[in-house]
Amino acid sequence: MALRVAFFGTPAFAVPTLKRLVHSHHAVVGVISQPDRARGRGQQVSDAPVKALATSRGLPILQPERLTRELFEAAFTALRADIGVVAAYGKILPDWLLATPRLGLINVHASLLPRHRGASPVHRALIGGDAETGITIMRVVKALDAGPMLSQVRLLIGADDTTTLVEAELAARGADLLLATLDEIEHERATETPQDDTLVTYAPKLTKVEGQVDWQRPAREVHNLVRGLWPWPHAYAFLADTRFILHRSRLSPRSADAAAGTILVASATAGLHVACGAGAIEILDLQLAGKRVMSARDAMSGPLLKAGARFVTP
Incomplete structure (x- = not known):
């Protein structure tokens, strides 16, 4: 049975995953993206890439300033989502939201967890000289990027690769892996692997x-x-x-x-x-x-x- 999916994402990295979902047999019942911000040198307010795609496809769009129960619970519950998919949304999700979809939420994370938990995994991989990176699909839990892993795919990093190049390849691979993982969840074949806490590293925001x-x-x-x-x-x-x-x-x-x-x-x-x-x-x-x-x-x-x-x- 097709799943009703609530999609959380904002930047270009999330676009391939949303595209794949739109063209799948699953139903995207709502897109949650960050509020419009001033962007670029001219500081013009413009749609983020995920919102632009959702608008072009006629998908319902929600842009809450805060994810509090008072401001967002009624609108999110009304989507009646079976599962939430997160791809670079950019905000921490509260406990009440994690408990709302019957199948929880899963995240498309751009690293080989437990390495590089956090906001800037691709940048940190390149700065650190990592020879490989990848995509991990994992359950979203309260702790940052700490949920059990459902699937992974690896990507070799070239000696001169840039963040833009690696992110684009990971975005494409992440979209494929997400759809395959959703199918496993849909047919109750998904298995979960806990992260090894002794191998955890962090990728904090860049300054x-x-x-x-x-x-x-x-x-x-x-x-x-x-x-x-x-x-x-x-x-x-x-x-x-x-x-x-x-x-x-x-x-x-x-x-x-x-x-x-x-x-x-x-x-x-x-x-x-x-x-x-x-x-x-x-x-x-x-x-x-x-x-x-x-x-x-x-x-x-x-x-x-x-x-x-x-x-x-x-």
């Missing part, structure tokens, strides 16, 4: 201050920071008093025979190479505050990015 490059770190760690913090909040570095946002990098074959942060090479033909605590990186794309993103080779026409100059180490 802008984390983006400042410590050039004393090995080149691989600096490169991981750049790709893990793209497209937000970005890695950045100071040269004199000028802040450079680093958009794209790669490991450099150059020998780092200078102090950490020193520009080893700066030429239109050889590129922009910077010494790290061990090894060096090549900066490929960067940006001055308030300016457009440009290739490092184009940026070197200015007065700052010259061989021998040194980025500040915090």
